[in-house]
Amino acid sequence: MTGHGEGLLVGVSALITGASSGIGAAAARVFCREGARVTLVARREPELAALAAELTQAGYEAQYVVADVSRSGDAARAVAAAVEAYGGLDAAFNNAGVPALPGLLHLTEDEVYDRVMDVNVRGVWNCMRAELAAMVESGGGSIVNNSSTAGLVATVAGAPYIASKHAVIGLTKAAAKEYAPHRVRVNALATGATRSEMLVDWMAGDPAREAAMADKAMLKRLAETEEIAEAALWLCTERSSYITGTTLAVDGGRLAN
Template identity: 45%
Template sequence: MTDNIDISPIGLLTGKVVFITGASRGIGAAAARLFAREGAAVVLAARSTDTLQRIVAEVRADGGDAEAVTMDLTDQASIRAAVERVEELYGRLDGAFNNGATVQRPGPLDTTSDEDVEAQFTVNFRAHWTAMAVEAELMRRGGGGAIVNTSSIGGRRANPALPAYGAMKRALNSITESAAVTWGRQGVRVNGIAPGGTATEMMDAWEAVSPGIIERNNAATPLGRMAEPREVAEVAAWLISDRASMVTGAIVPVDGGAGA
């Protein structure tokens, strides 16, 4: 399956209000379009307001329900305010896709700077921690919901080229599982997805500083290619949907078999 294949929507998320971080590009933007086509009202969050508004306009032109909110993942108050805005707009939250992330400068552990480590902690770990807490609080008031966090294949094994990134993604896996156990009896499911190489701007940036990384990724992937952003978003959509009603605490690989 690729983005070139027309897959008819089936109403997987009909009637749900879903909040998406990192929604201005890549997997997040693909999720915004997909979730709306599947019937969700989507609230898109990122720093780039202009880009978000273009996606909102596209979703609305296609008959979908979308709103945008500016949010900075380095600012905990900004994250809380964005989720509060969801409540103002819709009165509830049924699903959240915590997808926003930043990548470190590629290089081995002993050349990774303190600044890189701090940035990875702030955006790829603490922001998810904060977002999950406020999302779950709103969901519990409405009777439950489902949260999906974007992890990475780099959080499942050694990641010598991106050690700080991999470390924070592994930590994210841990808090995803802990949250699932903590909030399960309150009706909140929490899962993660672990994409491998995906055709996004982030991967293009890595290729620019490490030429050949995409070719090596494809060679190490049994399906022989990178994922399209929509293919990753499809898994998040299913996990948020009621079809995944008994799935919580899972970290689902979306890597074409690269981690097998």
């Protein structure tokens, strides 16, 4: 998995889920800039196709797979496409996720719980099962799971989302322990409020929401999607070779505030 040449991920086969927008799309551009060969995964074909075309026209190696990570067969198909096109899988950023609107637990429908857990937890489970199998086969790799500050503390994001992001950190620790002997590192990001499509939609409903979220961070602003992507990138490179099982806060100081 060691990159050579000028970039930090030259020749590395990397899979990114939720790549059709927001943090995942930013990660696709950042990983390519460092020389990775990327497999972009999400449900929305037009957005994925446009991003893959942008990247290949810029001279990078990129392909896309339309897949729903909550389906194990889809996740396996995406990983198989990466292995087939690029000779293996070295890195994965399991970033696909859905929000739940804030609301009291007893007023939240079962369907919301099911949808959020299916994508945010089962999606990471499905992807890691396929990714770890490929990485064990090829002798190692690095996985980064996108959790949230809501994976460590209760935020306004609603109980299903908070529970789902805590579970992502649990899965991360378990996999890190089990796969360390196989030379696979597994880490999570505690991502803070980030100016992605997910959040822009939510903030559009009330301009005061952005100011309130920004105020919680020591840096008094939201993250840009690239700032989260850079942290995921670093955890996928050999520069972070002694880091596994950890959750890296990329939150402008929110959790320490």
